[in-house]
Amino acid sequence: MRKRPSVLLITIDQWRADSLSCAGHPVAQTPNLDGLAARGVRFARHYAQATPCGPSRASLLTGTYLHTHRSGSNGTPLDDRFTNIAREMNRGGYHSTLFGYTDTSPDPRTIDDPRDPRLFSYEGVMAGFDPEVNLPEHLGAWGDWLRALGYEVEPGRVPETMYRQAPLDPASPYDPPTVYRAEHSEAAFLTERFGEWLDRQANEDPLFAHLTFIRPHPPFMAPAPWNELIDPADVPMPARHESPAIEGEEHPLVGGALLVEIARCPDDDNDMRRLRATYWSMLAEVDHQFGKVLEHLERTGRAEDTVVIVTADHGEQLGDHWMIQKLGFFESSYHIPLIIAGPLVDASALGTVVDEFTENIDLMPTVLEAVGLDVPRQCEGASVLAFLRGETPTWWRDAAHWEWDFRDPFAAEALGIRLDQCNLAVLRTRSSKYVHFAGMAPAFYDLVADPAELHNLAKEPIGRTAPGVAAAITEAAQAMLTWRLSHDDQTLASWRITEDGPLDLFDGPR
Numbered sequence: 162m163r164k165r166p167s168v169l170l171i172t173i174d175q176w177r178a179d180s181l182s183c184a185g186h187p188v189a190q191t192p193n194l195d196g197l198a199a200r201g202v203r204f205a206r207h208y209a210q211a212t213p214c215g216p217s218r219a220s221l222l223t224g225t226y227l228h229t230h231r232s233g234s235n236g237t238p239l240d241d242r243f244t245n246i247a248r249e250m251n252r253g254g255y256h257s258t259l260f261g262y263t264d265t266s267p268d269p270r271t272i273d274d275p276r277d278p279r280l281f282s283y284e285g286v287m288a289g290f291d292p293e294v295n296l297p298e299h300l301g302a303w304g305d306w307l308r309a310l311g312y313e314v315e316p317g318r319v320p321e322t323m324y325r326q327a328p329l330d331p332a333s334p335y336d337p338p339t340v341y342r343a344e345h346s347e348a349a350f351l352t353e354r355f356g357e358w359l360d361r362q363a364n365e366d367p368l369f370a371h372l373t374f375i376r377p378h379p380p381f382m383a384p385a386p387w388n389e390l391i392d393p394a395d396v397p398m399p400a401r402h403e404s405p406a407i408e409g410e411e412h413p414l415v416g417g418a419l420l421v422e423i424a425r426c427p428d429d430d431n432d433m434r435r436l437r438a439t440y441w442s443m444l445a446e447v448d449h450q451f452g453k454v455l456e457h458l459e460r461t462g463r464a465e466d467t468v469v470i471v472t473a474d475h476g477e478q479l480g481d482h483w484m485i486q487k488l489g490f491f492e493s494s495y496h497i498p499l500i501i502a503g504p505l506v507d508a509s510a511l512g513t514v515v516d517e518f519t520e521n522i523d524l525m526p527t528v529l530e531a532v533g534l535d536v537p538r539q540c541e542g543a544s545v546l547a548f549l550r551g552e553t554p555t556w557w558r559d560a561a562h563w564e565w566d567f568r569d570p571f572a573a574e575a576l577g578i579r580l581d582q583c584n585l586a587v588l589r590t591r592s593s594k595y596v597h598f599a600g601m602a603p604a605f606y607d608l609v610a611d612p613a614e615l616h617n618l619a620k621e622p623i624g625r626t627a628p629g630v631a632a633a634i635t636e637a638a639q640a641m642l643t644w645r646l647s648h649d650d651q652t653l654a655s656w657r658i659t660e661d662g663p664l665d666l667f668d669g670p671r
Contacts, residue, residue: 176473193452201502224525224540233566247289261373338385377443393434399480595637
């Protein structure tokens with residue numbers, strides 16, 4: 162094995178934690194991901210820190226919570242003062258290579274030219290990454306590849322051209338397929354380019370690559386034959402109330418979200434089943450291409466010394482609570498998979514499932530520790546390497562946290578709150594979930610009695626709730642305050658300027 166391992170960090174966009182056949186899902190078909198879990202460690206209580214894509218990836222790649230990095234929405238600049246996993250790996254002698262996207266909005270203070278194209282798109286590349294394939298939402302590089310294969314792809318309108326479907330066949334239970342063939346999907350394109358790049362690398366050099374599959378992100382449609390892989394009749398229906406109106410009564414934010422067309426799921430049960438079946442069919446196609454990624458590692462002799470990490474940027478409501486997309490505070494949007502395999506996994510830990518709470522902010526310190534690099538004080542997560550040795554760290558968190566910044570003039574006006582009050586934070590323990598809002602009443606769920614999060618016990622003013630509920634809400638609010646106090650920016654907080662020079666209280670004189 163090389164002195165330092167290679168690292169392959171893969172994200173699957175909009176991937177729910179329950180969407181693994183090895184986790185017992187009734188229709189998901191993910192044999193390659195299941196195989197990786199059997200050869201590694203699966204983390205069953207893993208959570209994203211934010212939605213949508215840009216804020217979530219900012220947390221994953223900087224190791225910080227949203228309230229620290231403050232890139233709260235797609236288009237919110239990420240302060241350039243933050244380091245990230247790519248910059249740190251580059252400093253450590255790696256070359257950070259990107260296949261896909263990071264949806265990073267640059268710090269405009271670092272750009273002098275007001276006409277710089279980076280100032281006109283939120284789909285920038287995180288500083289430090291060298292994009293071997295840049296695949297933002299316009300999918301231009303994929304379109305070029307398709308044109309070379311003979312497809313008629315309208316320039317600048319790749320998604321609109323290639324995601325077209327035939328009219329729905331009333332006699333068929335399945336959604337129609339996409340225009341492109343399965344072997345020409347975005348996932349297939351990314352996988353092929355990754356394999357070509359891998360072939361060009363010197364075999365003795367350790368590598369760091371970040372590979373980002375955009376699917377099963379909407380639009381929900383799959384190429385043939387994947388579109389008919391899963392029978393909609395076999396698909397479980399979403400967890401939700403009897404109607405959107407009843408669902409909306411649980412909290413004003415939910416009621417408001419259900420008025421937004423792009424967040425509302427189909428009302429018809431058959432349409433809902435087809436949508437869900439298509440989602441898991443799309444994931445199966447990505448799993449197939451992921452298997453080819455693993456084949457590329459084997460073929461080039463890199464499988465044995467490459468740490469493979471697979472996770473998601475966030476989940477997908479998929480009809481739960483009458484919503485689609487990723488938003489709000491429910492488990493469906495934030496509970497995501499994490500699988501780690503490779504040379505750092507001890508034989509005794511192979512195939513194990515970790516039941517402790519882990520978060521995407523843990524991945525940057527995990528990778529840096531894995532390759533022998535210092536973890537910046539900025540990082541608010543913790544390395545999970547001990548779990549890969551079959552150990553439990555002496556300290557570990559007893560809850561997961563995530564945040565959503567939904568500031569938008571329309572949302573503020575509709576909810577009757579200020580723009581700077583359009584945010585929430587979540588404390589999720591094994592038994593309950595507390596949701597704190599800056600401008601609205603909280604939400605609280607007993608996850609033992611109500612695992613589907615259907616009954617907000619904080620609907621009534623706290624003075625009118627049951628005594629036990631009121632006490633639980635107060636305790637959760639105190640725990641959240643403790644979390645925030647212990648996770649303010651620590652970069653310089655422990656430093657002191659003394660007569661003997663700068664002193665770091667953690668590490669001693671500098």
